[in-house]
Amino acid sequence: MKAVIFEEHGPVSNLKVADIPAPEPAAGEALVRVRAVALNGFDPMILAKIPGINTPLPMIPGGDISGEVAGFGPGTDAGEFAVGTRVLIDPLIRGKGVFGETVRGGACEYVTVPVTNLVRVPDAVSFEDAAALPIAYGTAYRMIRERGKVLAGEKVLVLGATGGVGVCSVQLAKLAGAEVAAATSSAAKAEQLRAIGVDHVINVAEEDFVKSTQALWGKPRVFDEGGGADVVVNFVGGDDWARALRCVKRGGRMLTCGATNGYDPKTDIRFIWSFEISVVGSNCWTRGDLVALLDLVADGSLKPQISSLRPLEELPTSLQDMIDRTVFGKAVLRVA
Template sequence: MKAIVLREHGGNDKLRLETEFPDPVAGPGEVVLRVGASSLNYHDVFTRRGMPGINLPFPVIIGLDVAGEIASVGPGVTDWQPGDRVLVDPIDRVNGGLVGETIHGGLAELCRVPEHQLIRLPEGVSYDEAAALPVAYGTALRMMNRVGQVAPGERVLILGASGGVGVCAVQLAKLAGAEVIACAGSAEKAERLRELGADHVILYTEEDFLTAIQQKFGKPARRRGAANRGGVDVVVNFTGGDTWVRSLRALRLGGRLLTCGATAGFDPKEDIRYIWTFELQIRGSNGWEREDLHELLDLVQRKRLRVLIDRKWPLAAGAQALASLENRQVTGKVLVGA
């Protein structure tokens, strides 16, 4: 079969299209999918580069998010049959492991997974929509709803709003009844975020987001009381790096900073004075649960949640697709497939 294969860590040139990679064969309790779509995430960039403490079983086919049609089933599989439309939960919650990292992923014509990782697709949800959900939208839903508990009337500032997690976070905050301030790097991205429901957009290439927040909503005050509404209630920051301290300073008294990653640096400068002085809450969120994916599929089926797809690349251009994500040239999700 054709597949985008990684045989050693390094730059994007290490991702190679191979046309005669061995076809997977379904073993006991497994199925083989004919891949309809696979979406890329920044985790795929880290997998290609190499991550401290994680040793991969090379060769590896990247692509955590996979949706497609079952092509064949292995011995003992009774609940699934060829032709079934499915989404794969990338996390193997029984045996451990992760699709696209320890298990061959979706940047291939075929993909083998254990049957317990399958979720049946509802009618009306396409492979493209489904493949965009688990890592980015699943992470966003858990962070915003389960951990962050975003509430009606709150002001929510979202950094990195034009990425996969960000575009979902914008929509979930609006569904919760919040006032959304989204940060974007271009006028084009800003317009797409407004289309998704963002009430305000800050172009961080033209103005500092902290200055913009303080000018619009006032500076946070340490005094308690209903009159103290300076700053925002929630900041969503999964970039880290040099945005961390400014995110703390944008929060009102008792505000919440939500984080689920650190794409711009995991060891930012810290100033804990803002945390104790303003009684801030730092809430970390890690991944998603199976019920989160079911909820997302339901939201998409009912047209409550839009899957924003930047572009779908052909399999042969899988390396270029990942480069577009790594270089932050996208709004929403990057897909690869037929």
């Protein structure tokens, strides 16, 4: 089968299109004909090598996979699924890890997966939109809906708002009826944020997000719940972690699902106790989260933001776009 692989860690030039044997499903597994695959923030990092992550080589990138069931392993109880069923793959395989990270990914024609990781795709959802969902949109859904419980009328600040998780956080907060401010360092991406309904765009290349947030919603006060954001979505961490606490209102929430700019920042716990701030962590997604997202896409409530849609062979171009930070939302590849 055709696949995009790398045999050694390093630059994008290490990626190549190869003809490799198709996998054979074992008992309890399905063989899936891949129709679309999406990239995530960890794909460039896996290619470059993440210390402590055991990446099998040769490696196939791509954690978000949609396609059709092409067969089953011997003796497999297929349950609700049959050959030809349109499916999305839950990328987290218990005991093995995540597709594209510690399990060979979906930038190829066929993958095998436990039947328990299959999620039926509604007819109204394209393979491309389905593939845009699992890792980034699933993570954002759990953080915004299940853990953060963002409500109508709340004021929400999203830092790092233009990647997959950030864009979906904006979309879900707006869908909940919140007033949303979003931070970016790009004038072009600022316009894209406005196009998906952001109420206030903060260009951090030109302005301080703390001062801008306080100018929008007031300065938080210890004994007054009127000023500040109800919710700050902060998965960037780093130097912005402590500063972001200055944006949260008394009794507000800081939501986090990652630390793209550093996991061990200095903090100022005086803000946490003085303003009674809740710091809410969120990790990954559940099968129910993926089903809920597919339903939102199917009924037209949510449209995944696809930054680029290219043939599989052009995966290196899409990966370079991610490294260059020109992607807004998701980079998706079609597998013919």
